[in-house]
Amino acid sequence: MKAIRRPIFWFGLAMWVVSFALATLLVQLGAQVMSDVPTAGRQISQSEFIDADAMAGVEGKIKGLQRALDANAQAQEDARFRLQSRTLDYDTQRTGFENWLKTRTATQSEDQNPEVTRRVKALEQLKAAQRDAQAAVNDLVEDKANLDRSLQALRQEGRSLRQAAAVPYQSALKVEVLKVFLIRLALTLPLLLVSVWLIARKRQSAYWPLYRSFIMFSLFAFFVELVPYLPSYGGYVRIAVGIVLVCAAGHYTIKYMARYLSRKKQEEAQPEAEKRKAIPYEAAIKKITQGVCPSCDRQFQLAAGKKSDAAQPPKIDFCVHCGFSLFRKCGSCGERENSFFKFCGSCGVPSTSAQPGQG
Template sequence: MRSGVSLSERSFTLILWLVAVAFAVFLIGLGSLVVGDLPEVEHRYTLEQFLDPGKSQATAAALKEVRRERGDNQQQTDQAQLALDAARSASAAARETFANWLKTRDTTQRVDQDPDLVARTQQLDALKAAERTVEERLEALAQADLDLAQKQSALMAEDSEERAAAQQKLQAAESTQELRVFGYRLAVTLPLLVLAGWLLLKRRNTRNWPFVWGFALAAAFAFFVELVPYLPSYGGYVHYGVGVVVTLVAGRAAINALHAHRERQRIAEARPDEERRTEIATDQALLRLAKKVCPGCERPVDVASPNANFCPHCGIGLFERCPACDHRKSMFERFCSACGSRGGHAALGQA
């Protein structure tokens, strides 16, 4: 795209750059949705998919039964504990009553109360026996709970081993799936990046350049930014590797372009002055002169000096005297800015 100096061209250029940026923004939004939704083409793995159904169900059923039995055992233990507390209370109350009765008997020294002593002693023995029966029942329940706890621990250990093995299979499957999804994303973004590079090389100076630049910006953003959150552990090598290749290709192209430009410049400087001026656009030449560089070789020139009429580097003519008013004017100006007459060299038909 040629550099213009008119206000309208600058305005249109700015508008076209805004179009390029807007086009890139919409493409980036669309690309982010596509890249983010690519995992939907794969089904989600679950841990249960990698468990042995028969073995897993049997272990789960056994654990469920053991937990139920331990629950029943706990209920029986709670009831037996209440019964033991009641038996101990009754036994304690009976012993207290018996102790009071003994004090009374010792005071009165009545022999006729001996049968009562035997009966009361037997009653205490019966209460103690009942208390011991409940204690034995609690001991049995505790032993049963211990056996069930050991069985539950063994089943849980077996279940943990099964799940650990299944977890390893799940991780392997997810890693493979992650590789496939990354391949999908790479298959979408990498060709876009290659296409963007080709468009920049071949179509960046066409009339549709805003869309070329917009597409290139979107493709670069999709590959170097949108792809980052989805990179697997090894994805960085691909990401930066492609970046290195793109940089090498672009750098090599820039180096070749520089050498080609120097060669064209060398050939151009050997051609006649007037022929070279006809190939430089008027607005481009005037813009370069305003920047105090030669329109032909773009090297610095002293345009303020009244005697600097030719470039000291390439020899191209820069200034002349107007044939009508003798005003010093640029050879690239079609008309004299002092009198408005057509210039001699500018009348050669520069574009």
């Protein structure tokens, strides 16, 4: 049984809708503000931290070497072509000479000796030209090897310059991340502080549904706009913040629990008439219907509909834990009624005449 007035229930539901709608609008407003305030920080890249002059020098040298390599390739092509043609010249001349020698042996003419000398000399000249061409090719190949080695050294130098930029880049990045976080903290921390104040001071206010949406908004801002931007420092900060938050939650839960228990103990020590005044009417009706004592919050009976194996639970008029009167008999007609009912459900007589737990 619920004693709460039906419109109050719908009012509560409507206020939740209002709270969520307002919170959504506030979140959108916050997102708008975040996109307009320069919170993104400066985009920095590692290339900004490379020694520009040294890098330009290295790159200029690399370009020069590449041009020299291209020229070398061209020259090698030409030199190999020359070598080929000279080799061909020599081979042709030698074959011709050998054939001529064979015919000469056959005829045996002595007067041809100067001709032999001339031809041998010409052949030697061609051989020397071929050797020169081969030497030119070899020189070019050696040049290319040297150029390649220098190019490799320069590329290594360039890599070192880029690696040297990593350390200043990382530290600049850390500063930038911290800056972004501090800007976001400056924007979200006031919201959180206001929320804490609202929770502490305005929970009983009639305007609580509106304050509630502000709190939802600030929680959203905290988890979406701030937490992902926490500088990690290798994960330490995030874990530390998590530990602090969990410890704070634990601390306040324990404190709340202790306050609740001491309040209950105080209430239980009071006379029953005082206890009745302190308990809200709607909550009392609901709790007794659920089988929970409204005074000590302990269960005195299984709730209706959750009956145990015993077909009929014993009728309990007083709390078995604290002796609080739960049901009583109407002073007029004697029907058993919830002790918080203001009128007898059977005869309609106001319950003021009832005798708590008697009769």
